[in-house]
Amino acid sequence: MLWKATGKTIGAVGELLGTYALAKVNENPGWVGKFPLVDTEFDTIAMANGDAYLSLSDGLIDNLNSYGYVFFRKLVGKSGSYWNGSFTAVATTSDYSKFNNNRTIIKAVKNTRAVLLDALNSPIKVNEDGTLTDDVIGYFKGLCKQAIDPMLRDSEISAYDVIINPAQDVLSTGKLAVTIR
Numbered sequence: 001m002l003w004k005a006t007g008k009t010i011g012a013v014g015e016l017l018g019t020y021a022l023a024k025v026n027e028n029p030g031w032v033g034k035f036p037l038v039d040t041e042f043d044t045i046a047m048a049n050g051d052a053y054l055s056l057s058d059g060l061i062d063n064l065n066s067y068g069y070v071f072f073r074k075l076v077g078k079s080g081s082y083w084n085g086s087f088t089a090v091a092t093t094s095d096y097s098k099f100n101n102n103r104t105i106i107k108a109v110k111n112t113r114a115v116l117l118d119a120l121n122s123p124i125k126v127n128e129d130g131t132l133t134d135d136v137i138g139y140f141k142g143l144c145k146q147a148i149d150p151m152l153r154d155s156e157i158s159a160y161d162v163i164i165n166p167a168q169d170v171l172s173t174g175k176l177a178v179t180i181r
Contacts, residue, residue: 009050024156025100032078037083045073061073068089068092069089070085126171130169162180
């Protein structure tokens with residue numbers, strides 16, 4: 001192994017990026033059935049300090065997972081090597097704790113922004129009391145559906161909801177707040 005011979009190591013960021021390039025935005029590179037690392041180069045895996053993966057304790061592996069590290073792993077009863085997940089080194093309770101979640105959110109934001117741009121600074125009708133009309137709410141919800149429905153159809157998301165508060169004061173703020181959940 002390179003570490004033992006030279007005290008240097010080569011990371012596998014390129015392999016991880018290649019795996020993500022093959023994956024849909026919502027897919028985890030640790031998906032055993034879809035993303036096996038079959039190259040002989042990855043048959044004997046070790047950490048950057050040269051410690052062989054198979055010599056690591058379960059507790060240490062669990063600890064590395066809890067810190068959000070991404071590394072190769074072996075599975076009992078299955079040949080080959082696999083990614084352990086798609087962690088991003090933030091709290092596991094965060095919506096952004098998985099790289100595939102980030103990619104999905106970013107795609108939804110980009111798609112939504114693209115369809116809403118044409119409506120930027122367009123006239124907005126309001127009711128007598130200053131609230132948004134149902135037509136305006138329906139129009140903007142429809143635009144958001146154009147952006148997000150393809151992701152739903154492609155199974156990149158499970159569900160979503162578009163929320164537009166009709167009582168927001170667009171006349172004085174000049175902004176229309178749209179929430180996609």
